[in-house]
Amino acid sequence: MKEKRGLETMLVHAGEPRPRIARAVVTPIFQSSTFAMDGDVGHQDLQYARLSNTPSHQALHEKLAAVEGGEAALVTASGMAAISSVLLSLLRPGDHVVAVEGLYGTTHDLLVHDLSELGIEHTFVAGDDPGAWERAWRPRTKVFYTETMTNPLLRVADLPGIAAFARARGATSVIDNTFASPVQFRPIGHGFDVVVHSATKYLNGHSDVIAGAVIGRASLVASAKRKLDRLGGSLDPHACFLLHRGLRTLSIRVRHQAQTAAALARALEAHPGVARVHHPGLPSHADHDRARALLTGFGGMLSFEPRGGLEAASRFLGRLVLGVDAPSLGGPETLVTLPSRTSHKGLDPVVRRSLGIADELVRVSVGLETAEDLVADFAQALEP
Numbered sequence: 001m002k003e004k005r006g007l008e009t010m011l012v013h014a015g016e017p018r019p020r021i022a023r024a025v026v027t028p029i030f031q032s033s034t035f036a037m038d039g040d041v042g043h044q045d046l047q048y049a050r051l052s053n054t055p056s057h058q059a060l061h062e063k064l065a066a067v068e069g070g071e072a073a074l075v076t077a078s079g080m081a082a083i084s085s086v087l088l089s090l091l092r093p094g095d096h097v098v099a100v101e102g103l104y105g106t107t108h109d110l111l112v113h114d115l116s117e118l119g120i121e122h123t124f125v126a127g128d129d130p131g132a133w134e135r136a137w138r139p140r141t142k143v144f145y146t147e148t149m150t151n152p153l154l155r156v157a158d159l160p161g162i163a164a165f166a167r168a169r170g171a172t173s174v175i176d177n178t179f180a181s182p183v184q185f186r187p188i189g190h191g192f193d194v195v196v197h198s199a200t201k202y203l204n205g206h207s208d209v210i211a212g213a214v215i216g217r218a219s220l221v222a223s224a225k226r227k228l229d230r231l232g233g234s235l236d237p238h239a240c241f242l243l244h245r246g247l248r249t250l251s252i253r254v255r256h257q258a259q260t261a262a263a264l265a266r267a268l269e270a271h272p273g274v275a276r277v278h279h280p281g282l283p284s285h286a287d288h289d290r291a292r293a294l295l296t297g298f299g300g301m302l303s304f305e306p307r308g309g310l311e312a313a314s315r316f317l318g319r320l321v322l323g324v325d326a327p328s329l330g331g332p333e334t335l336v337t338l339p340s341r342t343s344h345k346g347l348d349p350v351v352r353r354s355l356g357i358a359d360e361l362v363r364v365s366v367g368l369e370t371a372e373d374l375v376a377d378f379a380q381a382l383e384p
């Protein structure tokens with residue numbers, strides 16, 4: 001399907017093999033590690049699952065490229081496989097990365113530990129301060145890296161500004177669009193060169209797959225793929241099938257989750273047991289105006305501080321019936337975590353608090369439950 005269609009149409013139809021394979025309405029799973037050579041062809045025509053070129057991979061690549069508006073796409077064995085393949089394909093020893101502060105913890109660690117060990121340096125900057133970007137920039141800055149929304153405070157950087165700044169200096173802009181998904185933000189249309197995803201989250205959406213994706217210009221995706229081929233982080237065909245199945249319902253899931261998150265955020269903000277709510281859809285959020293201007297919805301994530309400190313937060317988690325105390329996000333069931341005990345546990349508590357992450361902050365990935373049931377469950381769990 002080459003012509004431009006609406007997002008929901010592309011999610012269902014883009015990349016589906018035509019003619020249909022054995023007339024199957026759903027693209028079958030090609031659970032074969034290798035494929036017979038078709039006559040006298042060269043090594044480059046080898047079809048082998050590690051090279052991400054089975055029909056299971058190819059259908060997904062076309063669908064993801066269509067929905068993110070990129071020339072090409074690549075699926076990977078995890079979000080980290082996508083991020084590491086992209087960064088390793090763009091950077092050499094002596095190069096430098098400018099990255100927006102507050103990155104997902106393992107991406108932060110990849111920059112601080114693994115890339116540093118390879119002689120690749122980095123500087124963290126505020127997402128809305130071009131003066132700081134300018135000061136951080138070096139002759140060998142090759143990548144400007146950001147996320148659409150930060151975890152767990154859901155800050156939204158000056159995203160088009162970042163893409164334009166990198167482009168004007170000949171660097172590659174890379175954005176992790178996991179939290180917004182292409183339903184609520186399509187970075188390529190705002191000037192970004194490469195989009196990465198933890199497809200484990202909204203793209204798959206069923207809490208049953210670990211996967212990642214890279215979308216962008218064909219030359220950049222091809223170079224990430226060469227890296228992935230050698231590092232070996234390809235997605236298994238069965239996981240491709242599950243991701244493919246999840247993608248078909250991405251839009252209705254994310255829209256429903258965003259609607260429920262907005263209702264829950266409003267209810268929590270009005271609750272006497274809650275000191276503060278962070279959700280970009282609330283006028284009280286620091287980046288509300290920017291989020292309104294850039295995003296087509298505010299996503300399914302929020303965080304809040306119950307009154308009464310860590311004790312109140314622990315009591316809340318213990319009483320919650322529908323929300324599951326587990327990391328990750330983007331699934332059908334509401335997930336709640338305390339970043340001070342999970343994703344941000346490794347940080348010095350003083351530093352963590354200075355970043356605005358209170359010990360009692362609860363992060364919520366809103367699921368697909370009925371909004372009224374979730375609001376009632378949160379309210380009962382917040383009772384003094």
Ligand SMILES: Cc1ncc(COP(=O)(O)O)c(C=O)c1O
Pocket residue numbers: 078079080081104106147176178179197198199200210211212328
């Ligand atoms: C924003 C973001 N990027 C990347 C990742 C890493 O993805 P994965 O766990 O699929 O490797 C995560 C995982 O939580 C994430 O939240």
